[in-house]
Amino acid sequence: MAIFVRSSSTASTGNPTVVTKPAGTTAGDLLVAAHFTDVFGNTAGMTGASGFTQAGTTYSGSGSCFGKVWQRAADGSEGSSFSFGNPDTTVVVMLAIGGHDTSTPINVLPTWSQGGPNQTSHIAPSVTPSVADGLLVCGFAATGASASYTPPGGMTEQGDAFAGFAFASLATEILVGGSGAATGTRTATCSIGGANDYTTLSLVIAPAAATAASLPLRRSRLGALVQM
Numbered sequence: 001m002a003i004f005v006r007s008s009s010t011a012s013t014g015n016p017t018v019v020t021k022p023a024g025t026t027a028g029d030l031l032v033a034a035h036f037t038d039v040f041g042n043t044a045g046m047t048g049a050s051g052f053t054q055a056g057t058t059y060s061g062s063g064s065c066f067g068k069v070w071q072r073a074a075d076g077s078e079g080s081s082f083s084f085g086n087p088d089t090t091v092v093v094m095l096a097i098g099g100h101d102t103s104t105p106i107n108v109l110p111t112w113s114q115g116g117p118n119q120t121s122h123i124a125p126s127v128t129p130s131v132a133d134g135l136l137v138c139g140f141a142a143t144g145a146s147a148s149y150t151p152p153g154g155m156t157e158q159g160d161a162f163a164g165f166a167f168a169s170l171a172t173e174i175l176v177g178g179s180g181a182a183t184g185t186r187t188a189t190c191s192i193g194g195a196n197d198y199t200t201l202s203l204v205i206a207p208a209a210a211t212a213a214s215l216p217l218r219r220s221r222l223g224a225l226v227q228m
Contacts, residue, residue, distance in 0.1 A: 010159035016083040022096035036141035038166035045087025056109030064197035091168035093159030101206035108204035141168035
């Protein structure tokens, strides 16, 4: 089965920021939450919901949104919503992902980048997965007046919200091939030109490995069916 996004959910502000479990989440799905907080908060107050662990490093650039990524496997006991610590205006976008590698789901940990103010083109960094056919996830966030994003070409927007000062979006793309090849940057368009410095991220979720049962059969010289 190819990797896919089952559904997504988004929440903003509130203390804590309470995110509804993505619709249709099934036991075994990977839940991934991108968590952005404006620069008047702090990274210590950005805490994960129960059962979630942080993936990779915290982003705490000067003048741009702070960022963290959280993950957990859905097992049916997680409840219907999740509370994330919120030190200031915050956006959390959560994905429920199926068809992923359950042993090492994140192939490329969050890679962060920052850009200057007054830009409408917000650029997520290029990353290099070591697996083929993974799921590229890119996040975009900034602060300023009410704003939104148009996702990069070829990507599907999974959530976009304004939190009173911070705004953020998450977009995904299923890569075709791509093992050992750089993804290239992805550029989202911000709806205002007067935003402050922006924060972006890129990560890759690995697809489930092919199993012997899924491989084609052919007949050997002796007429027996063998796995290819």
